[in-house]
Amino acid sequence: MQEHSLKMFVFFSELLGRSVVDSNGKVLGKLTDMKVKLGELFPKVVSLSIRKKWRRGLLELDWSEIEGLTGHLIRLKPDAEKKIKPFAGNENEILLREELFDKQVVDTFGAKIERVNDIHLLVVDRELRIVHVDIGMRGIFRRLGWVKVIDSLTDFFFSYQIPEKMISWKYVQPLASDPQKKDLKLNVTLRKLHELHPSDLADILEELDQASRSRVFKSLDLSTAAETLQEVEPKYQLSLILSTSEELVSDILEEMEPDEATDLLAGLPQEKKTKLIQTMEKPSREKLEELLRFEEGTAGSIMTKDYIFIQGDKTIGDASELFKRTTHPLDTISYIYVTDEENHLIGVLTLRHLVLCDKDTPLSKLMNTNLIKVKTEDDVKEVKEIFKKYKFMAIPVVDEENRLSGIVTLRDAVESTSKDF
Amino acid sequence: MKALDKGYWKSRWKSFLIFLAVVGPGIITSNVDNDAGGIATYSMAGAHFGYGLLWSLIPIMVALVIIQEMSARMGVVTGKGLSDLIREKFGVRITVYLLTALIITNLGNVIAEFAGIASSLEIFRVSKSVSVPICAFVVWLLVVKGTYRSVEKVFLVACLFYVSYLISGFLADPDWSLVLRGFSRPAMKFTPGSLAMLIGLVGTTIAPWMQFYLQAAVVEKNINVRDYKHSRMDVILGSIVVTVVAAFIILTCAATLFKAGIRVETAKDAALALKPLAGKYCSALFAFGLLNASLFAASILPLSTAFVVCEGMGWETGVNKKFSEAPQFYGFYTLLIFFGAIVILLPGIPLFPIMYISQVINGIVLPLILVFMIILINDKKLMGNHVNRRAYNIISWTTVAILVGIAIAFLLSLLRI
Numbered sequence: 001m002q003e004h005s006l007k008m009f010v011f012f013s014e015l016l017g018r019s020v021v022d023s024n025g026k027v028l029g030k031l032t033d034m035k036v037k038l039g040e041l042f043p044k045v046v047s048l049s050i051r052k053k054w055r056r057g058l059l060e061l062d063w064s065e066i067e068g069l070t071g072h073l074i075r076l077k078p079d080a081e082k083k084i085k086p087f088a089g090n091e092n093e094i095l096l097r098e099e100l101f102d103k104q105v106v107d108t109f110g111a112k113i114e115r116v117n118d119i120h121l122l123v124v125d126r127e128l129r130i131v132h133v134d135i136g137m138r139g140i141f142r143r144l145g146w147v148k149v150i151d152s153l154t155d156f157f158f159s160y161q162i163p164e165k166m167i168s169w170k171y172v173q174p175l176a177s178d179p180q181k182k183d184l185k186l187n188v189t190l191r192k193l194h195e196l197h198p199s200d201l202a203d204i205l206e207e208l209d210q211a212s213r214s215r216v217f218k219s220l221d222l223s224t225a226a227e228t229l230q231e232v233e234p235k236y237q238l239s240l241i242l243s244t245s246e247e248l249v250s251d252i253l254e255e256m257e258p259d260e261a262t263d264l265l266a267g268l269p270q271e272k273k274t275k276l277i278q279t280m281e282k283p284s285r286e287k288l289e290e291l292l293r294f295e296e297g298t299a300g301s302i303m304t305k306d307y308i309f310i311q312g313d314k315t316i317g318d319a320s321e322l323f324k325r326t327t328h329p330l331d332t333i334s335y336i337y338v339t340d341e342e343n344h345l346i347g348v349l350t351l352r353h354l355v356l357c358d359k360d361t362p363l364s365k366l367m368n369t370n371l372i373k374v375k376t377e378d379d380v381k382e383v384k385e386i387f388k389k390y391k392f393m394a395i396p397v398v399d400e401e402n403r404l405s406g407i408v409t410l411r412d413a414v415e416s417t418s419k420d421f
Numbered sequence: 422m423k424a425l426d427k428g429y430w431k432s433r434w435k436s437f438l439i440f441l442a443v444v445g446p447g448i449i450t451s452n453v454d455n456d457a458g459g460i461a462t463y464s465m466a467g468a469h470f471g472y473g474l475l476w477s478l479i480p481i482m483v484a485l486v487i488i489q490e491m492s493a494r495m496g497v498v499t500g501k502g503l504s505d506l507i508r509e510k511f512g513v514r515i516t517v518y519l520l521t522a523l524i525i526t527n528l529g530n531v532i533a534e535f536a537g538i539a540s541s542l543e544i545f546r547v548s549k550s551v552s553v554p555i556c557a558f559v560v561w562l563l564v565v566k567g568t569y570r571s572v573e574k575v576f577l578v579a580c581l582f583y584v585s586y587l588i589s590g591f592l593a594d595p596d597w598s599l600v601l602r603g604f605s606r607p608a609m610k611f612t613p614g615s616l617a618m619l620i621g622l623v624g625t626t627i628a629p630w631m632q633f634y635l636q637a638a639v640v641e642k643n644i645n646v647r648d649y650k651h652s653r654m655d656v657i658l659g660s661i662v663v664t665v666v667a668a669f670i671i672l673t674c675a676a677t678l679f680k681a682g683i684r685v686e687t688a689k690d691a692a693l694a695l696k697p698l699a700g701k702y703c704s705a706l707f708a709f710g711l712l713n714a715s716l717f718a719a720s721i722l723p724l725s726t727a728f729v730v731c732e733g734m735g736w737e738t739g740v741n742k743k744f745s746e747a748p749q750f751y752g753f754y755t756l757l758i759f760f761g762a763i764v765i766l767l768p769g770i771p772l773f774p775i776m777y778i779s780q781v782i783n784g785i786v787l788p789l790i791l792v793f794m795i796i797l798i799n800d801k802k803l804m805g806n807h808v809n810r811r812a813y814n815i816i817s818w819t820t821v822a823i824l825v826g827i828a829i830a831f832l833l834s835l836l837r838i
Contacts, residue, residue, distance in 0.1 A: 104735070114735060115508070117735065143512070208500075210643065210645075235643055
């Protein structure tokens with residue numbers, strides 16, 4: 001009773017296997033697991049699971065029936081034994097032994113996968129809460145029962161003690177899940193992952209096993225999923241796409257830049273590719289289909305449709321207006337392309353023109369007509385050469401009749417060629 | 422267009438690499454399986470026992486197929502390594518003791534690989550005090566510099582060396598009726614020597630570390646459960662290849678060495694088995710094969726061990742990490758190579774017996790690992806519908822029982838002397 005009034009730390013490994021006794025001191029069974037309700041910053045233990053000798057199956061008892069954790073016993077309140085019921089799992093609850101102890105978790109602060117050696121609990125206000133998970137050597141030695149021996153050894157030889165290595169529960173994302181709960185909504189329980197940067201997420205996904213990988217991936221929001229998918233290695237991209245529903249994948253594809261989406265689709269089996277494109281919404285689908293017409297390794301296949309173009313008889317003021325309304329990524333709008341009525345490329349302007357020149361000047365007077373451009377079927381290598389030579393941010397891509405089809409940005413060129421080698 | 426011929430060779434080379442990439446984990450595993458310890462054990466089995474132990478290869482092959490298939494199945498279904506699964510199911514205590522046993526066993530195998538390197542290069546009159554440190558450093562560098570993947574293919578191609586046993590076996594013109602009888606009539610003397618040889622044959626063909634390695638290789642390939650049947654074919658094919666190679670080494674040695682009454686004490690003795698094929702160059706041919714097998718396994722074994730240990734303990738792994746990021750991984754890897762090499766540098770250490778004894782230890786530790794594998798693969802939570810069928814369980818538990826039985830019989834026979 002009195003121990004509940006003060007704060008007390010305890011390790012899960014020290015509680016596991018303790019005898020559970022009723023108010024008369026009669027042994028009812030052994031503690032085999034504890035159930036924790038997620039959601040709070042430091043979630044609390046809601047029930048114990050107990051195994052009786054010679055009986056199969058787990059029994060469950062509410063935490064409120066616990067009198068105290070004296071000595072090496074877990075003492076129950078009077079009549080608590082009548083409230084023991086068969087074990088049942090619930091959404092948003094995890095079992096410590098089954099789903100956390102010895103399992104992998106993500107440390108969202110260090111963006112790393114760690115293995116749980118022990119769980120650090122705090123008894124406060126008659127409640128038991130998770131505060132840390134132990135990921136250090138000390139936790140391993142504690143569970144092996146070697147702490148004292150190791151401590152005296154290291155102390156004797158090096159005057160040193162192996163320190164505790166713990167992560168606050170704030171930064172711990174559990175991953176393992178009971179297969180019986182597989183179909184429940186997991187977004188809530190995996191929510192801490194959303195604090196990670198997509199490239200960290202990609203690294204973590206690559207290290208996970210296939211089932212956890214696709215579970216985590218499906219829990220991400222669309223734009224994070226899109227960015228993460230681009231960051232993971234190609235072989236994992238494929239397995240992620242194949243293990244995710246077509247609707248979700250096509251939603252994710254719509255979230256991406258069209259040229260990046262085509263890169264991703266290029267690695268897929270033809271059948272899957274067609275299916276995914278058909279599932280996409282019309283505007284994204286059309287953009288994609290146009291890009292996919294070009295052969296791989298050509299300028300057309302890596303170009304983007306996100307660019308600003310305007311007709312030559314318009315003024316600087318018109319161009320500024322157009323510029324203000326655009327939502328394209330920054331590196332695609334360094335230049336403004338000038339076309340005639342039939343979409344032939346006739347000139348180019350830079351952002352500087354928009355800022356410095358008089359609003360009423362017609363574009364045809366200012367634009368640079370000495371254009372460096374590539375054709376849709378030109379080899380990516382040639383495009384790269386041009387970037388090297390002229391140091392542009394982007395190059396316009398035209399078809400056989402000099403009609404503007406798209407642009408290749410420096411970033412696109414770098415990314416595409418780095419994949420080839 | 423400008424770089425036409427360069428591009429041509431590049432695409433040729435690329436398609437060659439893709440072809441090799443299709444060679445699956447099962448085939449690679451089986452070729453690493455015929456390492457220094459394997460060659461030594463099979464050679465001694467043939468030289469000292471003639472065709473007498475050939476029969477054992479049939480049950481060994483059945484067990485090998487069953488066990489490797491379980492490893493591959495667990496890898497595909499769970500997507501996790503064996504030590505990972507053991508840790509999650511049995512907790513840290515059992516994991517630590519089991520991994521300790523595995524490290525000791527594997528260190529024995531690493532020592533055997535360096536013994537193979539030393540004895541093969543001694544044929545070329547290179548002293549072991551030169552060959553072993555250099556090879557240890559090269560092996561260490563291969564992994565640390567991340568160039569291992571590209572060298573792996575060279576090792577694999579060089580495994581065609583085993584064909585020379587096939588040819589030599591035929592050229593030696595063995596009495597095929599005796600060979601057939603060796604296969605069909607199980608005969609066994611219950612002496613420590615023949616019991617140890619039987620355990621050695623099992624231990625070298627079904628090495629404990631192979632199960633960890635194969636499962637990790639399958640996980641790394643990221644094979645989908647739907648494609649599992651290909652994986653199974655790969656494993657079965659690999660197991661058959663191992664056994665055929667083993668059978669031909671034993672047979673060839675029986676037809677040459679056993680017939681001539683030569684006992685295998687050094688690499689030179691074992692090389693004589695290739696005399697029908699290579700004549701006076703047999704030593705050079707054998708040395709080349711042994712060196713390749715030893716180097717191949719020496720670059721995989723320490724790496725696989727370090728990987729397995731760190732995975733089970735939850736330490737950072739991977740050759741693309743810096744030393745400070747994965748100190749335990751690089752530490753284990755380096756220490757295994759270091760100790761493996763240093764033992765061989767001790768003056769007067771008998772190289773061939775070491776290769777053989779390490780395989781006997783393999784055979785004694787194997788049932789322990791198998792028990793964990795069988796329990797794991799019958800866990801419905803992990804494997805779902807892919808748990809073992811009843812017949813599978815019967816065969817695998819019988820294998821364990823027989824292995825434990827032989828090990829006990831061996832220990833008892835040792836005591837009687």
